[in-house]
Amino acid sequence: MSPTCLVVMGVSGAGKTTIARALADELGWPMAEADEFHPAANIEKMSAGIPLTDDDRTPWLEALRDWITERSEAGESTIVTCSALKRTYRDLLRQARARVRFVHLAGDAPLILRRLTSRADHFMPPSLLDSQFADLEPLADDEDGVIVDLDASPERIVTATLARLGLRTTPDR
Numbered sequence: 001m002s003p004t005c006l007v008v009m010g011v012s013g014a015g016k017t018t019i020a021r022a023l024a025d026e027l028g029w030p031m032a033e034a035d036e037f038h039p040a041a042n043i044e045k046m047s048a049g050i051p052l053t054d055d056d057r058t059p060w061l062e063a064l065r066d067w068i069t070e071r072s073e074a075g076e077s078t079i080v081t082c083s084a085l086k087r088t089y090r091d092l093l094r095q096a097r098a099r100v101r102f103v104h105l106a107g108d109a110p111l112i113l114r115r116l117t118s119r120a121d122h123f124m125p126p127s128l129l130d131s132q133f134a135d136l137e138p139l140a141d142d143e144d145g146v147i148v149d150l151d152a153s154p155e156r157i158v159t160a161t162l163a164r165l166g167l168r169t170t171p172d173r
Contacts, residue, residue, distance in 0.1 A: 003072040005098045006165075007145075009084035010105035011132040013116035015150055015157075016081040019105060022158045024079045027167065030071065034082035037063045051131040054088070061089055065096045072098035085135040090143065102145030103161050109133055111151060 006029075008020040017033065024031035038060050042052055064082060071078045077098075084090050084102065094100045113129055139145050146164045148157055 003075060003077040003098045005068045005072065005077065005093075005096060005100045006079045006103055007084055007090070007093060007100060008079065008081050008103045008105065009090075010107075010150070011083065011085070011112060011129060011136060013112040013129065014105040014107060015154070016083075016105060018154050019103070019150075019157055019161070020079050020081045022154050023103075023161065026158055026162065027077070027079070029077045029079050031079045032064070032067060032081075034060070034064050034080055037067070054086075057089065058092070061092045065093050068093070068096035068098050068100065072096065083132065085132060085137065087137050087140065087143075090139075100144065101165060102139055102143060103165075104139050104145060104147045105150040105157070106138070106147050107150040 006020075006023060008016045008023065010016055020031050020033075023029075042056050042060060045052060045056065061082075064080060068078060068080065082089075082093065084093060090100075090102060109129065116129060139147055146161060148161050148164070150157060152160070
């Protein structure tokens with residue numbers, strides 16, 4: 001069986017990092033933050049409140065895809081956080097040599113805006129939330145993944161996600 005990569009996706013403020021860390025702890029898989037793969041120019045644009053273009057995102061997504069492939073070729077299943085808002089972005093990530101599955105953390109704009117405005121340590125300003133929702137293309141029926149309502153505790157989200165994906169947890173859990 002080939003290694004799997006879970007891509008925890010959604011708009012900024014959906015809780016991708018929190019859920020990805022909890023999934024990584026539960027499964028014992030290494031995790032990567034897609035934000036760490038952004039070139040400096042992308043971070044500068046977002047920090048200035050300028051939405052990224054598809055051209056801005058392509059090298060970022062390619063770097064993430066390549067990391068997934070490297071880990072898979074080393075025999076490791078992984079978890080990454082990535083907005084993966086558009087089908088074309090997810091298609092690029094699916095080019096990795098692993099089984100790429102998506103966990104879409106879905107919620108309404110008011111809930112996510114409350115989360116974003118309470119967050120002080122991130123370069124993504126709340127002013128870009130509308131552009132993220134405008135770009136968001138929910139998972140299609142033919143995409144390998146699940147849509148999870150984020151209006152629950154992280155523990156419940158992780159439990160539901162693992163159950164819906166049919167993944168077992170580490171033996172000590």
